Amino acid sequence: MSSVLRIALQKSGRLSEDSYQLFKECGIRFDYGTGKLKSVSSNFPAEFLFLRDDDIPGYVEDGVADLGIVGENVAVEMGRQVQTIHKLGFSKCRLSIAVPRATDWTGIQHLEGRNIATSYPNLLGNYLKEQGVRAEIHEISGSVEIAPSIGLAEAVCDIVSSGSTLLSNGLKEVETIFRSEAILIARPELDADKQTLIDKLLFRIKSVQAAKNNKYIVLNAPNDSLDKITALLPGMKSPTVTPLATEGWSSVHSVLNENEFWENIEAIRAAGAEGILVIPIEKMIY
Ligand SMILES: Nc1ncnc2c1ncn2[C@@H]1O[C@H](COP(=O)(O)OP(=O)(O)OP(=O)(O)O)[C@@H](O)[C@H]1O
């Protein structure tokens, strides 16, 4: 197969490190951070382009790149003809409306006839339309949170994660209009060879994500509690149970999902488990 996937990544910013790390964990090697704007993988048929994130949906739509990683916020704002093929779970943030802390906020109608600064005029415009609010959208490309303090706008609509940028600019978050995370986008029509490569890549990404979302667990259990404990640890198919040297005890090995981890651990301990070891998993292949 002579096809090569062209993959557009953010050169430097909030998406970059996690994007590079994801490919590394998928065993795909390429050079980055050397100032080069293009890099060919040494062990996977892929070529990487390092770009400003705002340009990525357009490049993917135009076919300059086959795949790209962007924030969902940027993909939706740009409204390009691209398909979301996988959610990546990093760069989680929200797009929110914020106003000066002293504002007596009574609801979204407060914005009627006011000026709002944002880098996301489409997402904000659609939201205001849905809410039946007419406001002036003032588009700026960065440092949006400064707008109220310099008299440019009465409110802002920007990305929030920890909230510390809002706090340090004397603003408070009043409405969340969109929730975002990094996504893998693709050109809508790809030939069969490229689709095969994408399937191969997606298989690796899903194995890496599954490993991150699960832990390997080993514990000792009295034999009369085994039914209760193994029911709490279904694992990938079923748990492994082997006898311990100590009479009446067994060792149980299984995997446990991160989301239900602490609740299950408490239940397992209550059922009599001892010596519980929790071990990270590097890859998880279903
Ligand atoms: N504080 C944050 N926490 C988590 N994710 C964020 C945060 N800020 C932005 N993001 C996400 O990361 C994406 C890229 O953010 P970044 O600030 O690096 O963009 P940028 O300044 O426009 O970069 P570029 O120079 O590539 O145009 C955003 O579109 C959003 O999805």
Ligand SMILES: O=P(O)(O)OC[C@H]1O[C@H](OP(=O)(O)OP(=O)(O)O)[C@H](O)[C@@H]1O
């Ligand atoms: O709620 P917080 O955790 O403070 O994060 C929010 C800030 O992060 C992003 O900016 P970034 O720091 O990436 O700088 P930029 O404006 O140069 O993109 C975003 O534009 C917000 O300003």
Ligand SMILES: [Mg+2]
């Ligand atoms: Mg940008």
